[in-house]
Amino acid sequence: MKKTHRRITAFILSVLLLLSVTACAGTQKSDNEIDLTTMSATMVYSEVFDMIYKPEEYMGKTIKMRGILNAVYNEEDNTIIFACIIQDATACCEQGVEFHLKEDPEEFPEGGTEVTVVGTYDTYERDGEEYCYLKDAVFLDE
Secondary structure (H helix, E strand, O other): OHHHHHHHHHHHHHHHHHHHHHHHHOOOOOOOEEEHHHOOHHHHHHHHHHHHHOHHHOOOOEEEEEEEEEEEEEOOOOEEEEEEEEEOOOOOOEEEEEEEEOOOOOOOOOOOOEEEEEEEEEEEEEOOEEEEEEEEEEEEOO
16 A cells, blocks of 8 residues: 555656646746746746846747836936836845847836836946846837
8 A cells, every 4th residue: 555655646746746846937038029028936036037047048038027217427428228127026236237128118107107118128338347237129008
């Protein structure tokens, strides 16, 4: 009887392992679109961290994210730099993804409010440094 229980337990664990592997395959970065709004806070933070440190893996992909709107005035070129700030699950750490709007919206959301942004992942160079951002970004009503 104990041998049968072990076999059943081993079979169930094998099925669960197989299901977890195939479930993760749906979130691979091979797709051309990454929707961060459907992920847990821990996964979003991890994915954004990965986007910043491995930008070549995300180039040209459409990224949808939700976070806190931050706007900073850049005195050097008289522009406003927009970013979507993503916090980790404990809200102790945060990552920001800069975005450049495709066109100015009719109404700008207030800084510090939650926004959903979608755009194409790209990089640009400024002062010899490479920066990651979402180009042709738009705010979504959600």
